[in-house]
Amino acid sequence: CRLVAHVYDDKEFYVRLLADIVHATQASTVRSEAHAEMSRMGALKGRLKEDAEKKRKDVERRASKGRKIRYVPIPKLANFMAPAPRPIPEGALPGVTDPMVVDQLVNSLFFHDEL
Numbered sequence: 153c154r155l156v157a158h159v160y161d162d163k164e165f166y167v168r169l170l171a172d173i174v175h176a177t178q179a180s181t182v183r184s185e186a187h188a189e190m191s192r193m194g195a196l197k198g199r200l201k202e203d204a205e206k207k208r209k210d211v212e213r214r215a216s217k218g219r220k221i222r223y224v225p226i227p228k229l230a231n232f233m234a235p236a237p238r239p240i241p242e243g244a245l246p247g248v249t250d251p252m253v254v255d256q257l258v259n260s261l262f263f264h265d266e267l
Contacts, residue, residue, distance in 0.1 A: 214220065240248060247253035 212220065
C-alpha cells in the first residue's frame with residue numbers, strides 16, 4: 153500500500169462549513185424566537201389597548217369637576233310630592249286674611265308677652 157502524498161486535506165473546510173451551518177441555524181432560531189416573541193407582544197399590546205378603550209368608554213369625561221349632579225335615589229322619596237296648600241273654607245278661621253290677627257296668634261303660641 154503506497155500513500156499518495158498529494159492528497160488534498162479538506163478537513164478544515166468541512167469543519168468551518170459545519171460551524172457556519174450550526175451558527176446560522178442558531179441565529180435563525182434566535183431570530184424566529186424573537187419574531188414569535190414580538191408577535192406575542194404585539195398581540196398582547198393590541199388586547200391591552202382594546203381593554204383600555206373599553207374601560208375608557210364606560211367613563212363619562214364631562215361628569216368631573218362638578219359638572220354633573222350625582223345622586224342616589226331613595227326609593228321611599230322617589231315619587232314624593234309636597235302637599236299642595238288647600239284652600240281655607242270661609243268662616244273656618246275668622247280673620248285669617250288679616251295680618252294682625254295672624255301675628256297675634258303666632259305671638260300667643262310662641263311668645264309670652266303680656267299685653
